[in-house]
Amino acid sequence: EHGPIEPHEPGYGLYQPGYSPYDDQISDTKSRMLAIQNAKAYLLKSSTTSGLNLYDHLANMLTKILDEQPTNAVDIIENISKDVKWAQFQKKMDTLRDEHEILPAFEAAEKQKALFTKESGGGEEEQEEEIGESPLPNVMETAFYFEQAGIGLSKEESYHIFLALKKLISDRPVQTCRFWGKILGLEMNYIIAEVQFQEGEEEEEEGEEENDSEEREKEMDEDEDEDEDETKKKDEPPKSTYKPPPVIPKEENGTGANKYVYFVCNDPSNPWVKLPPVTPAQIVCARKIKKFFTGRLDAPVVSFPPFPGNEANYLRAQIARISAGTHISPIGFYQFPEEEGDDDEEGEGGRDTFEENPDFQPLSVAEMVDSVSAWVHHVRSILEQGRCVWFNPFQKSEEEEEEEEGEEKEEEPGELEREVGPPLLTPLSEDEGIQNIPAWTAYPSTTLIPQHAVAILQSNRWPGAFAFASGKKFDNIYFGWGHKYSPENQNPVLPPPVQAEYPSGPEITEGSDPTLEEENAFKAAKEKALADEEEQEEEQEEENEEEEEDD
Helix, strand or coil: CCCCCCCCCCCCCCCCCCCCCCCCCCCCHHHHHHHHHHHHHHHCCECCCCCCEHHHHHHHHHHHHHHHCCCCCCCCHHHHHHHHHHHHCCCCCCCCCCCCCCCHHHHHHHHHHHHHCCCCCCCHHHHHHHHCCCCCCCHHHHHHHHHCCCCCCCHHHHHHHHHHHHHHHHHCCEEEEEEEEEECCCCCCEEEEEEEECCCCCHHHHHHHHHHHHHHHHHHHHHHHHHHHHHHHCCCCCCCCCCCCCCCCCCCCCCHHHCCEEEEECCCCCCCEECCCCCHHHHHHHCCCCCCCCCCCCCECCCCCCCCCEHHHHHHHHHHHHHHHHCEEECCCEECCCCCCHHHHHHCCCCCCCEECCCCCCCCHHHHHHCHHHEEECCCCCCCCCCCCCCCCCCCCHHHHHHHHCCCCCCCCCCCCCCCCCCCCCEHHHCCCECCECCEEEEECCCCCHHHCCEEEEECCCCCEEEEEECCEEEEEEEECCCCCCCCCCCCCCCCCCCCCCCCCCCCCCCCCCCHHHHHHHHHHHHHHHHHHHHHHHHHHHHHHHHHHHC
16 A cells, blocks of 8 residues: 655645646746646647647547546547547438438439420320431430440430430420530530521521611611710811721521531530521631630630630531531432522532432442542531632622712722632542541441441541441541641741831921020011011002092
């Protein structure tokens, strides 16, 4: 047995009333409180790895010990410390009802649930219509053929796109519909559908656009009139003689680069968004820049030269360029209709319509792969002007010519050379390669079983564009970033040169200030001239008076 603790032993006086271990070290009360605060602040200092502090950890440990009151707590203090730390990183669950964590896959499934729900009503008649002729494309069949060559999306995503296209055609009067492809973006991707409306259904939207443009022009004219009235009151500055180049109008809906309408969405569960028609200025500018898509249609396109529009317009321009260069079909599948006036159509820029050939006999896979001459373009190429059919900007209508008959004729610019592109159904053998790289690469889907192989064609100008042909079936698709291949690095267009200074001459040269003697001489000469004028006026008056007296 141990006797009472001696003064020289540790722990002496701990249990004495009013005793503190700091009494012998810090006698001042204020200093003692400051030391306690510093010690507590040190214990409250958070760890840089776990984010916990020792003060809260010790408090939680003591609370756990007092609540559970285990036997021999000092022997299991390390385990208690581990349990307290482990509880900090575990979710608190109720013993009666657990709080389930919502996984991202579950959220995506909730969004896509609407694709699998069938609208109530209709009965057997709607089912017969769905089974019969429908503009809905067989996306799963197309995906199967491309899958033979390792091209395409997963079956799950392809089926979701299949259901999304079904929803698209159910809400709109669609005549033809096709899955165009998928363009990748930095934040989100674009799923693209190519649509052609029934005749007469698109006219309303055109009329609305025309009305909007007319209202904007009227507002602009009113603002210009107000500005002119204000400027007349002030001193009119010299007007510039610069005339901007004429604006090339866009092609009408259903023709040229605007033959089809395109809808996009970031996910099959999201609603489809219609892209605006493309203009020649957007196509011309898109050829000079190279920008990655973000996945947001309203994102600005920051580039030089400045792009006239946002990402939705840039996406539409790239779709038009890719379609014009990569949409191909087996030779003989399409033919021109035999109608009168073909010569006139060819003179206006070539034929724009074609039809399926009922007598088409498909070539074998070996013949389709051996030569690219077995494939043709069935989408018109885009000219340097940005249109499929050349437009003369200086050609005036009859009304404008009649108005200018009474006015002075201005100098007319020289005649522009008419741009003519390759006609429709041109073989791929006429496409120009890129340096030593051919424009197209053809190969079979498999060499192990050539009897059931599929002919695959890959574009080297637009990486990601593919086409397949198997018997009388073929299709085109695109999976990529929407950029054209370039063997060299992207070199942006340089800004225009700085405008030259106005040539200096005596008419704009500032004169030197006159001296005092020159000013006095100028004043004297001016006064003398005024005096001479007054004398001449007086003499003239006297002569007039004398003539009146004589009369």
